[in-house]
Amino acid sequence: MIGIDCISPLRMICLLAAATVISACLAWLGFDRLAEERQRLAVTEAMALVGTRPRTPIMTSNMAFGEPGRRLAAGRFETRLSKAALGHRLLVERLQMIPAQPDYQKLLMAEFVVSGGETEIKRFTHEIERGTPAIRFESWRITHTATGEPTVRIDARALALWEAGT
């Protein structure tokens, strides 16, 4: 093994300088990594803190469908739409529930097309939007079925909330 005294001072300084540069680079990388890890820790702690708080209902009472199961709530939602349409003597051309996305189980959505007299359509939308639990038309299109006729068609997507026990 070569003793350290065998290395000339110039060569020793070069070796030390190289080691210094390498260590400094690794330290620099360490600072970057440390910042990332501290950020991750802060996020984790914040998530834990928020998670310990009690969950509050999304809507005030009676505004959401409170059935114990989602299927029950979806059935009631669909029934309310069809009943209101038939009650106002509207033709239900289509009524279809939209399957829930995994993160949006509490959202109930349905697409429907109904047609009928202008006055009946207005009464129908009024009944749906004023009743409880709340139903809103997220997007809609209302058109006259033929020019000059009093019959109108509404093609809409209705939205409501389901929160068990509310």
Next chain:
Amino acid sequence: MRSDPVTRFRCAALRSSGATDIRIVHALNADAARERLIAAGLEPLTIEAVGPSLTQRLAGRLHDTWRHFRVRQDQIAPPGATADATPILKLLLPIARWLMAGSLALMLGTWSLVLITMGWTDHVRREQAAAIVSYRDHVTDARIRTLAQSAMLAPSLTETLGHLAAILPAETSLSAATRDRTGALWIELDTSDPDLFRPILVDDPIFRSMKEVSQVQTNEGTIRITWKGVPR
């Protein structure tokens, strides 16, 4: 360079079939090369000494350079020559050592902190696993709340149609109305005189931000105007 590089011979020889063959033979001298050809079943015609190959010359050059470098190093700093170093080098050496030690300590300290932080994060994740799962439910609730609020707070279909019916002049009829998922509203109106309706819509507090986007003649002789905007 090596003193006797001529160990390669370019030989022309006849095969037993009568065909000519040219080979490079490595041997000590021409006689040895001839013997090797005969042993290989060839009849030598010419044997010509050639110089070292390109690879051999390159290896020799590298060897010489390395030897020269070693000699110079020994002249500059013979073994155990630390005591004879120049004063500037003597001064620089401890500084370089301190700098290296500092840099090394900094690196070790930083990476130690990284490991400690990672360990602590894992600890928090394990200890607060239930709370973190609950946090995801909070986030989902917040998203749904935002979506529901935008749908609930936007002017309802009944309000929109009622308001339109209230402000439309008798000469104007609503042909179609659409609201998309972003809340933008399109109104298509049939009128005989667009100038009758324009000031009404411009002055209306709800439809003030709407802009006229198209105007076409219908088969009935009326003009269909389309307005677009986000009602307030």
